[in-house]
Amino acid sequence: MGNEVKKELLDDFFKALIKYEEFKEQLKETKLTPNLTVLLYGPPGTGKTSLTRGFAKKYDIPICIVESDRLVSPLLGDTIKNIRGVVELAADISKERGAFILFFDELDAIGSERSNIHEVGEIKRAVISFLQVIDRINYEGVPLAIFGATNHQHQLDSAIWRRFTFHFEFDFPNYHLRKQIIESFINKIKKAKIGVDNSIFSNLNNEYKEIHAIAKELENKLGRKISEFDDNVLWEEISKKSKIDGLLKLTYGYSGSDIERGTRVALFKAISTELLTYDMFFNSLRLVGGTAIHVERQDVLSSTKIRANRTKISEERRKRLPSPPEI
Ligand SMILES: Nc1ncnc2c1ncn2[C@@H]1O[C@H](COP(=O)(O)OP(=O)(O)O)[C@@H](O)[C@H]1O
Ligand SMILES: [Mg+2]
Numbered sequence: 416m417g418n419e420v421k422k423e424l425l426d427d428f429f430k431a432l433i434k435y436e437e438f439k440e441q442l443k444e445t446k447l448t449p450n451l452t453v454l455l456y457g458p459p460g461t462g463k464t465s466l467t468r469g470f471a472k473k474y475d476i477p478i479c480i481v482e483s484d485r486l487v488s489p490l491l492g493d494t495i496k497n498i499r500g501v502v503e504l505a506a507d508i509s510k511e512r513g514a515f516i517l518f519f520d521e522l523d524a525i526g527s528e529r530s531n532i533h534e535v536g537e538i539k540r541a542v543i544s545f546l547q548v549i550d551r552i553n554y555e556g557v558p559l560a561i562f563g564a565t566n567h568q569h570q571l572d573s574a575i576w577r578r579f580t581f582h583f584e585f586d587f588p589n590y591h592l593r594k595q596i597i598e599s600f601i602n603k604i605k606k607a608k609i610g611v612d613n614s615i616f617s618n619l620n621n622e623y624k625e626i627h628a629i630a631k632e633l634e635n636k637l638g639r640k641i642s643e644f645d646d647n648v649l650w651e652e653i654s655k656k657s658k659i660d661g662l663l664k665l666t667y668g669y670s671g672s673d674i675e676r677g678t679r680v681a682l683f684k685a686i687s688t689e690l691l692t693y694d695m696f697f698n699s700l701r702l703v704g705g706t707a708i709h710v711e712r713q714d715v716l717s718s719t720k721i722r723a724n725r726t727k728i729s730e731e732r733r734k735r736l737p738s739p740p741e742i
Contacts, residue, residue: 418592421583425466428453428560428581429474432514435558443556449580450553451560454522456568457585460672460706463564464520471516478516479505484524487541495544498525502548502561509559522563526572542572549578587670587707589643590663594623596671597662600678601691609682610690618693622661629653643667665700668707677703 432451442448455463471478486497509515526542552559563579565571588596597619605611633652634641643649653659666674677700685691
């Protein structure tokens with residue numbers, strides 16, 4: 416799902432959440448009332464939490480972020496009690512004050528083999544309890560939205576997966592988005608009145624233009640749209656045609672959060688010299704490295720490296736992905 420589409424849908428969701436009380440009764444009659452549940456999944460540092468926080472702020476809706484693993488206790492009874500406790504408390508607040516967001520981060524801690532609950536039967540009971548409490552809230556028509564975020568969607572219990580009305584996938588930013596993210600961080604530094612060498616912007620622009628031109632040419636040649644990640648043709652073509660060795664190439668497989676970390680490192684250096692240079696920025700980003708290396712995303716990495724391996728790995732990954740939601 417494209418970033419813009421995702422933002423638009425989330426925007427609609429938040430608008431509806433604000434008006435939910437007003438339309439509650441009419442909605443009940445239609446029997447089509449959607450559960451106010453949103454599942455965000457994808458690699459760490461790709462904006463699941465920050466985007467939700469951003470929307471909550473935009474619409475002035477209070478949000479409470481729960482680290483799900485903190486609800487898990489070796490005593491199953493306690494896990495269930497903790498889950499109920501949190502949701503019921505949020506529901507009470509929501510009944511009194513209107514729209515409210517309860518955000519379960521690392522939701523897989525409750526409902527997957529990865530959780531600290533070891534016995535399969537116990538996982539099931541914790542999951543069932545989680546689903547029951549969500550169902551009840553939805554049935555009561557409380558304007559409480561429940562968000563769940565996970566980096567391990569293929570491990571998430573399929574019942575949880577199905578129960579969430581909306582599913583939004585997050586992925587590593589493509590070169591268009593990486594350019595925007597880099598520019599936004601550099602502009603922040605500039606705004607803080609720390610000198611920024613303009614070659615950062617000009618080099619970035621030149622590299623972008625070159626990649627984009629090759630991408631367009633390749634699309635024309637192949638007669639189809641290409642994606643930087645789903646298809647390994649783009650970077651192969653680039654390596655044949657160009658000597659690009661800039662920020663966009665370096666940050667292939669980086670998350671927004673990796674770019675942010677690299678910027679922080681660069682900023683540290685820039686403060687002492689009072690000028691952020693291109694080399695400083697490039698080297699800092701290289702130093703922090705990209706998340707794709709750490710999260711079994713060889714499919715992302717292989718487009719520049721091990722092509723033969725890619726198909727095999729992505730097939731295995733596909734097998735592990737949860738089944739599509741039932742409608
Ligand atoms: N698409 C993005 N655009 C700009 N910044 C991003 C993006 N994705 C992540 N970040 C940066 O990384 C930080 C951590 O992201 P976060 O929302 O916590 O990721 P996740 O919840 O997916 O692990 C954010 O505060 C933000 O500064
Ligand atoms: Mg997060």
